[in-house]
Amino acid sequence: METIIMDGKGLAKKMQDQMKEQVAALTAEGKTPGLCVILVGEDKASQVYVRNKEKQSEAMGMNSRVVRLAADISETDLLAEVEKQNQDDSMHGILVQLPLPKHIDEQKVLRAIRYEKDVDGFHPMNVGNFFLGNESALPCTPYGIMKILEEYNIELEGKKALVIGRSNIVGKPMSIMLMNENATVTIAHSRTKNLKELAKEADILVAAIGRGHFVTADFIKEGAVVIDVGMNRSAEGKLIGDVDTAGAMGIASHITPVPGGVGPMTITMLLQQTIDKAK
Ligand SMILES: Nc1nc(=O)c2c([nH]1)NC[C@@H]1CN(c3ccc(C(=O)N[C@@H](CCC(=O)O)C(=O)O)cc3)C=[N+]21
Numbered sequence: 001m002e003t004i005i006m007d008g009k010g011l012a013k014k015m016q017d018q019m020k021e022q023v024a025a026l027t028a029e030g031k032t033p034g035l036c037v038i039l040v041g042e043d044k045a046s047q048v049y050v051r052n053k054e055k056q057s058e059a060m061g062m063n064s065r066v067v068r069l070a071a072d073i074s075e076t077d078l079l080a081e082v083e084k085q086n087q088d089d090s091m092h093g094i095l096v097q098l099p100l101p102k103h104i105d106e107q108k109v110l111r112a113i114r115y116e117k118d119v120d121g122f123h124p125m126n127v128g129n130f131f132l133g134n135e136s137a138l139p140c141t142p143y144g145i146m147k148i149l150e151e152y153n154i155e156l157e158g159k160k161a162l163v164i165g166r167s168n169i170v171g172k173p174m175s176i177m178l179m180n181e182n183a184t185v186t187i188a189h190s191r192t193k194n195l196k197e198l199a200k201e202a203d204i205l206v207a208a209i210g211r212g213h214f215v216t217a218d219f220i221k222e223g224a225v226v227i228d229v230g231m232n233r234s235a236e237g238k239l240i241g242d243v244d245t246a247g248a249m250g251i252a253s254h255i256t257p258v259p260g261g262v263g264p265m266t267i268t269m270l271l272q273q274t275i276d277k278a279k
Contacts, residue, residue, distance in 0.1 A: 001223060004152070004254045008144070011151050012264035015272070016060060022275050023061040033278035034063035035119065035271070036091040038081060040104070041071035045231075046097050053095075056267055062274065063090060075104045079112050086114045093119035093274035098169075119273040122169070130173065133180070137273055142174035144265025145206070145227055145256075146181075152254055154204070154225050156181040162199055164188045164215070164242075165208030170229055174206055195219075207242035217247035226255040229262050 026033055035057050039050050050066060057064040067081060078100075085094050094117045100106050110118075115125035121137040129136035149156065161183040165171035175185045183204060188195055199205055199219040205226045207215045212232035220226060230242030241258030248255050256262055 001250060001253060003249045003252050006148050006152050006254050006256045006261060008148055008256055008261040009259075009264045011148060012268040015147070015268050016056065019268075019272060019275060020060050022279075026275070026278050027061060031278050032061070032063050032090075033093070033275045034065065034091040035093045035095070035274045036065040036067065036085045036088075038067045038069065038078075038085070038094070038096045040069045040073060040078065040097070040100055043099075050097055053267055053270065057271055057274070060271060062271065065091060071101050073104075075108065078104060078109060082109060082112045086112075086117065091117065092277040093117055093270075095120055095270065117277065119270055119277065120169075121173070121273075127168075131176065138177075138269070139169050139173040140266045140269040140273070141170050141229060141262060142177050143269045145174065145229070145262055146177050147269070148227070148256060148262070148265060149204075149225070154254065156183040156204065159183050159203040160201055161185045161204035161206070162188055162202035163206045163208065164192075164195070164199070165206075165210070165229070167208065170208040171206075174208070178204065178206075209242045211242060212240045213242070213244040215243040215248075217244065217251055220248055220251045222251055223253045224251075226252045227262065228256050228258050230258060231263065 023033055037050050037053055054064045054066055085091050094113050096109055110122045113123055115123040118126050118137050121139040126136040161178045163171050163175045166187055166189045175187050179185045188198055196219050200221050202221060203224055205224050208229035212234055226243055226248055228241035228243040232240050234240045239259050245255060245257060
């Protein structure tokens, strides 16, 4: 079987070109969309992601603000900074880059963001509304994955989907989105027994484990659609996914690469949701 590589980077570019026009139209009305990213500490990976968000939002003509704070900032001071951005009408979206240093209560900070400005979909109000099927901001990574599946006309209705990983930001919301499209969803995690056998039955396989090349060829059903959410560093320092992509070639019908798959779509959905807030 020939495996189709799903080009998340290409789709992100296509969508961002269309979004540029939305930004220009809003700017003409004096409502340039503004995104504020709050970054605590010096984590190297976080710095790279934040710089990418900054570059891409500026390339689209949006207002981009990055607030860089010291790793030892107190929770009180961080909450005050969030409140300052809540009050600033030029910032339509606020994102606090995760993870936060251990002395800070992450949930408390996420709750402090005005939920109308939450472009990650992490505020409990948005999580609740999403769960209930009401309008809400959506977690950007699974949202971007749904766009990729749509772009490649992947049928989900009645299909067996396996999501490996149960995080609040990927696994849990991903499983609900797939269920909403009438897939039959199973969620697997580190305590799941017979994972390989389960995986082998999946028509749609989403790998969000956080371990480089964990999913090998023997996990994949012939013709399955494989989504790789992993962002790991190999021993040589290369960015690698949770799936052994080379091994999956010829077995999967479709697969997302790392880099160039899910990651660029995550940022794109973040920018789209910021534009939607400005509207
Ligand atoms: N509040 C919050 N919201 C987030 O959305 C959030 C976060 N915190 N903390 C960290 C993770 C990670 N994340 C990525 C987004 C895009 C790429 C991305 O575009 N990656 C490129 C490659 C980048 C490279 O080469 O290093 C790709 O896959 O092609 C990666 C990682 C968003 N996150």
